[in-house]
Amino acid sequence: MPVKTIVRKGVYFDSISLMRIAEKINSISGVSDSAVIMATKENKNIISSSGLLTEEIKKASDNDLAIAVKADDEKTAASALAEAEKMLAGKKEAASSNLTAQSISQAAESYEGLNLALISVNGKYAADLAFEALEKNMNVMIFSDNVPLEKELALKKLGARKNLLVMGPDCGTCIINGAPLGFANKVNSGNVAVVGPSGTGIQEFSCLLSNLGGGISQAIGTGTRDVKDDIGAITTVQALEMLVSDAKTSVIAIISKPPQKKSMARILSAANKTGKPVVALFLGEEKELTAGNIHQAKNLYEAALKSYCLSKGESFNFVREKIYNDKISLSERIKSEKAKKNKDSKYLRGLFSGGTFASQAIRLLEPVIGGVYSNIPSSEKFKLKNSMKLEKHSIIDLGEDEFTFGRPHPMIDYSLRKKMISSEASKKEVSVMLIDIVLGYGSNMSPLADLKETLEKAVKANPALTVIAAVTGTDMDPQNRRYLIEELEKIGVMALDNNYMAAFAAGEIIRDK
Amino acid sequence: MKNGFKIISFSRDIRPGVYFLHSSFSKAENYFRGRNIVSLVLPGVSDGPGNIVVSRLSGAKEIKISNGCIYLDGRPHKLSDKSYDPAVNFLLKIEGEKFDESRRNLLKYAPPLSMAFIFDGRREAFFSAPFLKNMLSAMKNGINLLKKGKISRGAAALSGLGHGLTPSGDDFLAGLILGLKISGRNKKAERVFTGCKTENLISIKGLKSSRKGFCTAKFKSFLFALKLGKPHLKKFKDAVEFGSTSGSDFMAGFLFSSCLY
Incomplete structure (x- = not known):
């Protein structure tokens, strides 16, 4: 007898609703058995001993809802499953905050006003999805790595033409208008924006700043290769230009390994043009870069402390005092x-x-x-x-x-x-x-x-x-x-x-x- | 936030911190932090461990509890002056007429597929489909292990088993732990707790609460009535009126604790 199943991830229904659905399915002519139940390990054992277990249910977790139907033929099983889906959809008690779509284009058509796509798929597919998102006028965060360099360059050039950010590939961390994306922390909102290719660097910076009492307006990851001359810091420069008009941002920090020569020049020029105080940490850079509105930092802690001082109108004496006191303690x-x-x-x-x-x-x-x-x-x-x-x-x-x-x-x-x-x-x-x-x-x-x-x-x-x-x-x-x-x-x-x-x-x- | 949002009372066992939306229902919103759950509930639901009773649900994605305030998606609301102590501060043995009357009420009011079948074999007939028969068999196996004194194994067999947001087995075990706890059998309660392997956060909240001897205001009121030996049908009905089958499964476990001497 054929068995058909559906797993719905992270949805919760009360037991009476589930029992009623199971009762209804069992009453369909040709259905010999069914289970509509949370996929806990113990319940999966029962599903298995009832001959209803499929690979799909095997992979489901405690927080997933499993629906299984055993029927005389495929058609009956499929229509019973459809009936179960229909009943679940009609339940007001259902709790699932996640909107879903099958593709970026479908998402753009179904949900008005989407302006950012986070792409986390195998690297070889990521670029095509990113192009699709840019075509739909969305900014893009590409979490995936292993995207070919020439595709990254093409994406970034297209994004720049359309005034859309391409954050990544290999971009692990962003906080955009308060929404953490990828690996990111829950930090205070504030008036400091941070830009750069270093995901964990941005995380450490934003946490240190938040723990000091400051806060983040935007954290824009650029992807690890952005500061190489092959790419030419397109995203970093674009982000700096965008932050000029971001009313929430009054201080900007750049956290990066030392950019290659041409990229460094472009970044410093863009940073200078923002007219806002910029704290620059190029970890390992030996040259002195402090000039005008650019304040160089030598490590992540100093970058966070200097940004904090600038955002709160404190003198940089606080930086020395704080580090000294921390060491004493x-x-x-x-x-x-x-x-x-x-x-x-x-x-x-x-x-x-x-x-x-x-x-x-x-x-x-x-x-x-x-x-x-x-x-x-x-x-x-x-x-x-x-x-x-x-x-x-x-x-x-x-x-x-x-x-x-x-x-x-x-x-x-x-x-x-x-x-x-x-x-x-x-x-x-x-x-x-x-x-x-x-x-x-x-x-x-x-x-x-x-x-x-x-x-x-x-x-x-x-x-x-x-x-x-x-x-x-x-x-x-x-x-x-x-x-x-x-x-x-x-x-x-x-x-x-x-x-x-x-x-x-x-x-x-x-x-x- | 809609106008008229008000915090009516909150449970004293709630820990400060930021909690994230786990699930929402027509009368409750559950928020998690690690393995802890805090629930915003409407006044009809009852004060209870981890519950904040509110005039209307918030729709918030995250809540932060800090310094006498609750922040709903960042918007602060002062916590109510009225707090609820979830602890049951007395010992109670459930036996004789107290047990019989509660058992009769349970059999009368419990939904068909609840674990009330343990007190009347005729209820097993409700488990008619092959899948349900297998479920019944697994539940009976867990119950038999508990009866034989194999407490941890019995708890492990029941944990995570059954329908609903909180599987019936988890609700049953939470009731059992509370029953053991308030009758002074702490070691047995602990053995049940350590046997539970559920990963369901809301189940874990219930199990942890029972382990501490905590329960809802309505269940506490039922326990008072039992202690005083007064007729308690109304209080019984209030006590089992949470979740769909959860209240009855919890009560079944609670009453079953008297079978584990």
Whole structure:
């Protein structure tokens, strides 16, 4: 007998409604059995033992509604399912806030006023969808990576002609008019806009600013290749031009790795023309760039502090005072961590999920502890031969392609990092382990539950080890920054809400060993 | 926000923080934060653990509770001065006439496919379709394990089982935990709780509340009536009047706790 099923994701109905629908379906001539029920594991067992299980239902989760019909023939089963759908659609009690459409064109036709499309599909299809969205006069955020460079350029040129932003490809983070997109945090609204290719950098910046009491007007991700001369910073420049007329924005921050030469010139020129104060962080840029309305920052914390000062009319003296005071407040803790070290414990191991965090930590630590081996080193001589085999001082970015191929991003899936934490913690020579934990939408929703046991074991396995966790997030994030920090401290982890201070603490603990 | 929105009362167990829309119904909106749920409910629904009673539903996508205010999509509303203490602060043994009368009422008023069948085998006939028969068989298996003293396994077998927003098995187990808790059998209540494997956030809210000895104002009123030995049909009906089958499943579990000595 044929079995037909439908799964409706994330919809909820009361039990009486579902029972009535099942009763109605069972009364249809030719239907021998049916189930209209939430797809919990236990219910799926019953569905299975009733001979109603399909691959579709197997994949459904506790929060999905499963409808299964067994009938004498395909046609009867299909019409029974259609009847069930009709009854569900008529239920006012249904709760589903998600509007759906089969394509970008259909969405544009069905829902008036759409002006932004977020595209997260396999990279080879992303460009075509982005062209379709631009044709429908929508701005585009392309979360996908592996979009060919020439297509990115064509998309960005088309977007610029139509005065539409193409954020991406490989754009992980945006906050547009208060709506977080991709990996983003729940931050205060405010008058600072941030632009740049660095997703985790934008997350850290916006969280630090929000936690200081400032707020974000717009966060515009540009995609990692935007600052290469092949693209010519088209999106960055366009975003800066748009922010000129954004009434909510009075300060602009640019967070980026150093752009290539022509792109840098275009960005600085556009930044200058905004007429608004601009804080520029080009992580690793040695040249002095402060001039006119452009205020250079050397790290993410300084960028956030300077933006905060500009947005609140405070003097930059606050930046120095705040960093000084933060360092002083860590001094006792650093002293006690240093005291527990033995002769063997001397090396740093950094296991990061955010590339910008790994990169910033390397740049901050190298002047203090010497060369740091990495898969994204500051110079080729410190390139790790095998990214899984860490040596001496090492910091790796687990978000690099070599680690993420075929598995979720390490901000979501901690499994590889947990393995590495366990193996590195057992080595006597490891003195400090530095990790990042990124909170917010899109990230792992239960970081504590997922990491706690591993970290507890790491601390127990090596009593001389200091584990430092830099938490990027706010108290408004679903995972709650404050709660996580408090709980991590309870298990002996030094938990800080700031990548810069975490790197500082790591350096001070290891210094002079 | 429509005019006339007012917060009438709120439960004292609600934790501050930002909560996001989980699901909405004609009388309630549920918001989640991690594994915690807060519900905005209309006055007819009852004060209860995690409930904020409001004059009308908000339609908000997220709510923030902080410093005596609730922010609905960023708009602040002062929390009411009236708060509800969800804790049941007395012990109660359900036996004798108290049990019999409640059981009779349950069998009279429970919907056909609720777990009230555990008190009258004739109700099993309602589970007529093959799928429902298999469901009944799985529920009976869970009940038998509980009766044999295999508490955790029984709870695991029932957890997540059944129809509705909160599966019947989860509601039953929440009622069972409350029954065990308020009759002083905390260890057994804990064994039931640890056996529950449900991932349904609203079920988890109910189970956690029962574990703390919390219940709705209407259920508490029913418990008072039981304690005082007064006739309690009206209070019984009020107590089971939540969800569709949830109230009856919860009551079935609550009464079943008296079978687990």
